[in-house]
Amino acid sequence: MADGLKFVLSEGSAEPEQRDRAPQADAQPVSAELAERLLSRLPALPARPDDRQDFALRADSAPPPLAGATIQAAFPPPEELLPPQAPASGPLAILRYAPEDEVALAAQLSLTFS
Numbered sequence: 712m713a714d715g716l717k718f719v720l721s722e723g724s725a726e727p728e729q730r731d732r733a734p735q736a737d738a739q740p741v742s743a744e745l746a747e748r749l750l751s752r753l754p755a756l757p758a759r760p761d762d763r764q765d766f767a768l769r770a771d772s773a774p775p776p777l778a779g780a781t782i783q784a785a786f787p788p789p790e791e792l793l794p795p796q797a798p799a800s801g802p803l804a805i806l807r808y809a810p811e812d813e814v815a816l817a818a819q820l821s822l823t824f825s
Contacts, residue, residue: 741749807823 804825805822806825807821809819809821810817
């Protein structure tokens with residue numbers, strides 16, 4: 712048999728197995744004096760010429776694109792528009808209809824009148 716990845720399949724359990732947890736350490740806050748003594752034992756950081764620099768501000772952003780051309784006209788327009796002409800009176804005529812073929816049951820019906 713060749714060496715490689717080997718699997719073992721078994722039935723799973725309904726509940727996860729219980730694992731022992733390591734006891735939690737009894738932690739106490741460190742006083743400011745003790746923290747200062749610990750930090751004073753560290754060597755000073757060497758200063759480099761490029762340590763202090765001004766904040767790097769990026770160039771100003773481009774203005775947002777305009778959605779379309781601005782039309783400089785009063786709204787509503789000052790002149791009065793004529794009302795649309797009334798259609799000629801007379802009998803109605805069907806100009807278009809759908810469906811055009813013979814259908815047993817039409818789900819939709821469309822008629823266009825004159």
